Amino acid sequence: MSTLVFVHGWSVTTTSTYGSLPTVLRDRAAQAGSSLRVLDIHLSEYVTFDDRIGMDDIVRAFDHALRGLSLPDGHFDCVTHSTGGPLVMAWLRAQREHPRLYAPIHLGHLVMLAPAHFGSALAKLGKSVVGRLKAWFDGVEPGQRILDWLELGSPESVAQNLDVVHGTDLAPGGTYLFSLIGDRPDRSLYDVVNSYTGEDGSDGVVRLAAANLNATHCVLAQPVASSTLSMTLTRAPRTAFKILPGLAHSGSKQGIMGAEPPSPLTVDAIVRCLAVDSAAAYVALCAAFAVENGQRDADRVELEPSLFSPRVHIHDPRSLMIFRLLDDRGEPLVNAQFQLTAGPEASADHLPQGFMLDRQANSRSPATVAMFLNHSVLAGEAAIADPRDPTKTLRDRLLPHPPYGAHVAPVDVTGLIRHLVASTARTDDLLDALGPHETTIVDVVLSRRVAEGVFRLTQNLVAEDFHNPLAGADIA
Template sequence: MNERIIIIHGYSDCSESFIALKQWLVDQQRGQIDTIYYADYQSREDSLSFNDVADGLNDELIKGNLINQDGSSDYKLKIIVHSTGGLVVRYWIWQYYYHRGRIDKCPITNIVMLAPANFGSPLAHRGKSFLGSLVKGRWKIGDFLEVGRKILDGLELASAFQWSLAHKDLLISNPYFNCEQIKVTILVGMKDYEGLRGWVNKPGTDGTVVISGTNLNAVKLTLEFVKPVGTETYTPHRWSGKKSVCDLAFGILPNHDHGTIVEQATTDSNLSRLILTGLADDVEVFKALKTDLDSISSNSYNTNNKNKYQQFIFHVVDDYGLSVDDFSLEFYVFKKSKTDGVVIINDHMTYLEDEYSSRINAIITEEVHQNSIDKSYRRLLVDHFALNSFLSVLNGDPSLVNGYVISMKVFVPNVCKGISYDIDKLENVVIYDSDTQEDLQTFFFENTTTLVELQVDRNNSYVRVGTVAISN
């Protein structure tokens, strides 16, 4: 079967930026001028949504005879995306194939993602009028009146769109990103922007996207504080977890930022090699690529003064699944003797516990972003070098020789006089036990995005049933 390559750009960009990449692919005999396509979308149009982009993309692929009406194709489709293009292609695949029960007809065999914004960008909420000038690492004049507000809403950290999409295509029982269906290769740089653009640099990014948020190895943890209907006896703190089992190749490159990973794709021999390998059909080649990228990522951190990070997205809902906008999270360190294994049963703190609690709370909550559209979503970025260094201090403290735990406390204020949340159940819940190393692998895991859903009981005193009439 013949193949076709489609290049999808990112936010505030266009196909003009990928002319050199297309010509290089032709020179590498990966296609001809008329078999390598560009997919353009007007990302700065305020009324344009991800639904619109996916719909338009599907229509254009049908018009161009790249896919048939039923979703099948006469070609193998190989996709190269940059930045926001990652969200575009993922949403299109889910919307027009998996959601419609025809993933078996999806003609895509390979996706190479260059610095994909799979879990957003810290720039999206920082003055949406200037993000477009920075996404590719270039200054552009004009286009300041419309900034693509709906696209940027989806790109903002901890957006409901990212949360929903992860549940649709990553946290599913039969994922289609694997070596037998759609081979996904993710390449991201670890270099900050230089010069004038450097003022937008944020920890753990390539200048625009969060490195740990480019990966698709998401983890979902749910903590239920909700009392099941019709049940008097229940466990008030119930954890459940789900991990993406997508099989993909992920690599962190030392010498690239968000812009140069495209601009130098044809001149950096190592990057060029990785892109070509990511387009290969052979399963064994893909498996070898995964191993190669693991080694490259490890070397990137060993030879550069960069820390590894983990991104958390917290979402709080009530017992009806409705969003809870106002909540706070605090983290503590206690001696293990003060826990029953699930929660803290003695919260009287010693001087050292208080000091250690302040330090762990600062580490976990150093980078917090509340989503501006739906405030029930919060994003936290944890520096794993700082975390592991702190754990080393705890492990070396003689007063903690019998073990310690890290706990999380959730506070949700009353909505009004008659509506409140059952905060008695929102106790200090253990998230890490020094004697059970698997906990660190479950809650704290470098270079990944961890989704945490907290479910709380909402109560009200505005409803009464009785035999005596009352007045308003």
């Protein structure tokens, strides 16, 4: 018998959040015969709404709860929602890094519904007055430390995802990761206070790109005394990622987990994931999901009913770029200006119109900024016909403006400690670092220049005043 553990997301206070999905999956498994074993279901109840509780605390408690399960083969599978995804990923990381402290239990299938791997643009809303009012009415705190983790570009989420990017493929060891997310906000849940709840390119809470573990780490490093940034790319091991058209983050109508009855798209996708029994089968499902995602992207026009005429939504693939400005000594460059450029002249004026959808700095790490970009606008796209009349064009062809680059202008270009202005090489193109529905962490690393005036030796035994020291040349 296979044990299946459900793990909910942030701010949940009742197991009703799982709806009838566990029951439906158990019944579906019983009907699947030899392809899927009968499931022993366990529903998680964990606390996120206490401001003192952090992700590490929940990971430790999760491990303790797992030890209490009767697992004859030391094996379990897991279905998570929202924050539950990064929570279980954090447990896997802790188990790997501290094997003596965490239970030697094997997680086979981790099916993550709308996982907030790279956070949510709504995390800031949760910490605002609106979020605190909601928490007050619900009788719970907003869960400050978990919201800090979930804020775009948080040090914790970036570190965890860089661990994935630079880590090993888990599939050969029998651990299979799956990220499933809907592509349409439930517009009946739209919050006029915050437009993120109706944002295209998301499920109303989590952006598609933020749910995808097929991420890239791009390092733009400045060699000593050079004005050119060299680009190095590292891509994560391939992970199964599936877009479920028409589903939203939550809600009884469109919710990826909360819909009643559960969406057949959700149930079928989970069953396909749980049926994977080898690394080869996992690779095959990754490829199948990629084909299906491409079919979804080809049918990207949504006509939202409205009073007079339908509102048109073109669900272009988006990219999330989280860039961090620092120097080669790890010092954040808070006031440095980071600017994207385009074209052979490397000009910001040549960037295509509409490429930038949102920009949000992290409140605890102001030198870390998340940019939400329209990948189709940057990469170029064929004209889109109007589904109401194929003879008409809904949107003209989009022309790319390569190569895309970056220009960094620090404020401290003179003095005892200074940094040099730098730009990417004309032969590099940042579009190579961006994938549709994917996140790229861009580390811009400038050379920290230390002048010889910081420390001098003198043989003059007569007192000298050096409160206005001469900078002199830079230390090699």
